[in-house]
Amino acid sequence: MSTNPESPASPPEQSDHGSGGSGLRPVDPNVLLSLRGISKHFGAVQALRYVDLDIPAGKVTALIGDNGAGKSTLIKAVAGIYEPTAGHIYWKGEEVHIHQPRAASDLGIATVYQDLALCDNLDVVQNMFLGQEETKWGLLDEIQMELTTLKTLSDLSVSTLKSPRQLIGSLSGGQRQSVAVARAVMHESQLVIMDEPTAALGVSQTEQVLGLIRTLAARGIAVLVISHNLNDVFSVADRIAVMYLGNLVSEGPIENYDTSSAVDLITTGSSGRVTSNANPK
Amino acid sequence: MSKESLSATRSASSLVGQIRRLWQGDIGLLPIMIGLLALVIYFELRSSVFLSAGNLTNLFIQSTIFILLGMAEIWLLLLGDIDLSIGYAAGLSAAIAVILVSPSYQWSWFIAIPLALLTTTVIGAISGFLAIRFKLPSFIVTLAGQIGLQGALLYVINSQNTGGAITVQEKVLYDLVNGNLTPLATWLFVAAMVVGMSFFMFRSARRRRASGLEAKPMWVTLMKIGITAAAGILMAVLFNTNRSSFVTLRGMPFAVLIDLAVLAAGTFILTKTKTGRYIYAIGGNVEAARRSGVNVNRYRLLAFMLAGFTAGIAGLLYASRLNGISTGIEGGTYVLYAVAAAVIGGTSLFGGRGKMIHAVIGGLVIATIDNGMALINMSASTQYIATAFVLLAAVIVDSLARRGSTVSG
Numbered sequence: 001m002s003t004n005p006e007s008p009a010s011p012p013e014q015s016d017h018g019s020g021g022s023g024l025r026p027v028d029p030n031v032l033l034s035l036r037g038i039s040k041h042f043g044a045v046q047a048l049r050y051v052d053l054d055i056p057a058g059k060v061t062a063l064i065g066d067n068g069a070g071k072s073t074l075i076k077a078v079a080g081i082y083e084p085t086a087g088h089i090y091w092k093g094e095e096v097h098i099h100q101p102r103a104a105s106d107l108g109i110a111t112v113y114q115d116l117a118l119c120d121n122l123d124v125v126q127n128m129f130l131g132q133e134e135t136k137w138g139l140l141d142e143i144q145m146e147l148t149t150l151k152t153l154s155d156l157s158v159s160t161l162k163s164p165r166q167l168i169g170s171l172s173g174g175q176r177q178s179v180a181v182a183r184a185v186m187h188e189s190q191l192v193i194m195d196e197p198t199a200a201l202g203v204s205q206t207e208q209v210l211g212l213i214r215t216l217a218a219r220g221i222a223v224l225v226i227s228h229n230l231n232d233v234f235s236v237a238d239r240i241a242v243m244y245l246g247n248l249v250s251e252g253p254i255e256n257y258d259t260s261s262a263v264d265l266i267t268t269g270s271s272g273r274v275t276s277n278a279n280p281k
Numbered sequence: 282m283s284k285e286s287l288s289a290t291r292s293a294s295s296l297v298g299q300i301r302r303l304w305q306g307d308i309g310l311l312p313i314m315i316g317l318l319a320l321v322i323y324f325e326l327r328s329s330v331f332l333s334a335g336n337l338t339n340l341f342i343q344s345t346i347f348i349l350l351g352m353a354e355i356w357l358l359l360l361g362d363i364d365l366s367i368g369y370a371a372g373l374s375a376a377i378a379v380i381l382v383s384p385s386y387q388w389s390w391f392i393a394i395p396l397a398l399l400t401t402t403v404i405g406a407i408s409g410f411l412a413i414r415f416k417l418p419s420f421i422v423t424l425a426g427q428i429g430l431q432g433a434l435l436y437v438i439n440s441q442n443t444g445g446a447i448t449v450q451e452k453v454l455y456d457l458v459n460g461n462l463t464p465l466a467t468w469l470f471v472a473a474m475v476v477g478m479s480f481f482m483f484r485s486a487r488r489r490r491a492s493g494l495e496a497k498p499m500w501v502t503l504m505k506i507g508i509t510a511a512a513g514i515l516m517a518v519l520f521n522t523n524r525s526s527f528v529t530l531r532g533m534p535f536a537v538l539i540d541l542a543v544l545a546a547g548t549f550i551l552t553k554t555k556t557g558r559y560i561y562a563i564g565g566n567v568e569a570a571r572r573s574g575v576n577v578n579r580y581r582l583l584a585f586m587l588a589g590f591t592a593g594i595a596g597l598l599y600a601s602r603l604n605g606i607s608t609g610i611e612g613g614t615y616v617l618y619a620v621a622a623a624v625i626g627g628t629s630l631f632g633g634r635g636k637m638i639h640a641v642i643g644g645l646v647i648a649t650i651d652n653g654m655a656l657i658n659m660s661a662s663t664q665y666i667a668t669a670f671v672l673l674a675a676v677i678v679d680s681l682a683r684r685g686s687t688v689s690g
Contacts, residue, residue: 101572101574102574113572115568116569117566117568117569117572117573118566118569119561119562119565119566119569119570119633120565120566120633121561121564121565121566121633121634122558122561122562122565126558126561126562127569130558130562130569130570130573130575131570131573131574131575132573132574133555133558135555138554139553139554140553140554140555140558143488143489143492143494146494147492147493147494150494163495
């Protein structure tokens with residue numbers, strides 16, 4: 001595994017791909033999610049090339065990169081929507097195979113998509129429990145669900161909702177994002193993935209969501225955020241991972257980066273100003 | 282937000298704010314009920330016979346086909362789909378039941394009626410399967426169904442060689458619409474209904490308060506019970522008034538009872554079960570439902586089957602009222618009136634919004650127009666134009682009223 005910041009990651013020399021096989025960076029069992037050599041192609045298009053990434057619990061990892069760099073594809077591979085064509089995924093040190101979204105959520109991975117996947121015609125409680133309603137004697141247990149919703153929202157300090165029975169369609173973008181995140185968190189998720197959470201939000205709503213992200217990390221949840229917005233990234237992230245044309249070109253604590261080096265990495269895949277791109281601390 | 286601060290916010294808000302919030306869930310019903318009232322007043326002024334026991338009971342019975350077909354259609358409208366075949370499916374259900382109990386076959390109603398309902402349910406399942414499996418628009422699949430079922434109905438009726446119409450010659454089938462509860466039973470029914478509703482509403486409110494949740498203010502619950510009780514008493518008095526000049530004819534018609542039963546069952550499924558919840562979700566955002574793990578195909582198929590079943594009931598009552606089924610039945614027109622009934626009542630054509638009670642109110646509106654216009658001898662052309670006007674007015678008002686809807690019922 002090359003440690004030269006100039007060249008993109010290259011495939012391991014040996015073809016032996018056993019778990020933790022030689023040529024791949026060793027997997028630390030204390031890290032929540034580790035990706036090693038993840039590749040994905042769609043026909044002739046190579047969307048991901050040998051991506052190595054560590055996502056530790058309790059920290060916010062920002063995944064940045066230009067359009068088409070492979071960020072969404074990587075997210076979907078972790079969320080179980082795509083299956084990688086090569087590579088290994090390790091959860092707490094053990095190799096896992098995530099073939100479908102259910103498998104991901106069973107592990108404790110929750111994904112908040114860019115379009116939020118909320119139903120405008122249902123209220124907050126109904127959306128929070130969509131697909132996993134609580135029932136009593138076969139019928140919907142509205143009281144239990146409402147209580148759990150209130151508790152989850154209050155734990156996350158979401159204070160802008162007037163009532164858990166408001167229709168989603170009547171909420172602002174930031175409130176909808178908060179509900180989507182709360183839903184992800186409600187089921188004891190350990191990793192929350194968010195795809196462009198602040199893309200469509202105004203200033204105060206963005207602050208709301210960034211606050212939510214910090215709260216999640218403070219609770220020991222691993223947060224992986226895709227974002228175009230470097231301001232948000234430098235405001236909330238503990239670690240950065242940069243993707244360029246399907247490769248993960250740089251990864252490390254936020255202190256190692258600044259706006260200029262980040263932009264360099266995004267646009268060219270390399271930067272003279274970054275000290276190292278491998279072996280996160 | 283903590284529960285305490287939420288409660289504090291709620292009770293601190295003004296009475297006006299509370300009223301507005303409560304109404305916003307149901308405001309769609311208010312304009313159309315006012316419209317219905319206006320129609321009733323208008324017709325009573327033009328023809329003093331309108332509000333007679335006989336005429337009103339007749340009106341309720343005439344509305345049955347629109348109400349039941351409307352409720353059948355709502356299962357699909359909620360998904361954002363439509364079923365154009367339920368008119369002729371209802372006709373087919375009627376034909377099957379009437380023929381099987383007729384002297385030629387003499388099957389018991391106990392078997393004939395379930396068989397008829399099973400047929401329409403299966404027809405619904407087939408439409409649903411085709412639409413889902415081949416990803417076809419439900420409009421096209423059910424349009425094909427409508428045309429095909431019209432042919433099937435013609436075939437079945439003509440196979441009896443009775444000149445294009447078959448008559449009801451069996452008591453149970455006849456009684457579905459023409460029979461009624463005794464006056465005493467009518468009062469008992471109304472009482473049971475009011476007591477039952479009160480019990481459930483109070484219990485639900487008590488449970489919510491016991492869990493620390495905000496429940497609707499007591500005066501709202503009492504008002505709802507009061508309105509229901511008043512409606513029930515009015516209906517009981519109406520139906521118990523002798524409505525025939527030849528013999529004594531009193532009591533709530535079975536047709537009304539059946540309408541209420543279907544209304545109750547449908548509303549129960551939609552509000553208290555996962556099936557109902559998922560139907561609303563699919564109509565609101567099918568992708569969101571899918572990603573949340575909802576088996577979209579299963580619930581769409583279920584909705585088609587529920588629509589078919591309800592249409593079957595509609596057909597039986599229709600045959601009972603007309604004392605038979607003829608090849609002249611306008612299944613296509615009835616479907617459109619069914620959709621109109623649902624939409625007049627407030628159901629959205631785009632999915633995700635609607636309740637079973639909408640079909641009841643819409644059906645009553647359509648029947649009122651038909652009935653009233655016939656009483657004042659308005660020409661058919663005026664009837665059509667008036668119905669069209671009411672339909673338009675209803676959806677415009679509904680659209681304007683709902684623009685600010687922010688709270689679920």
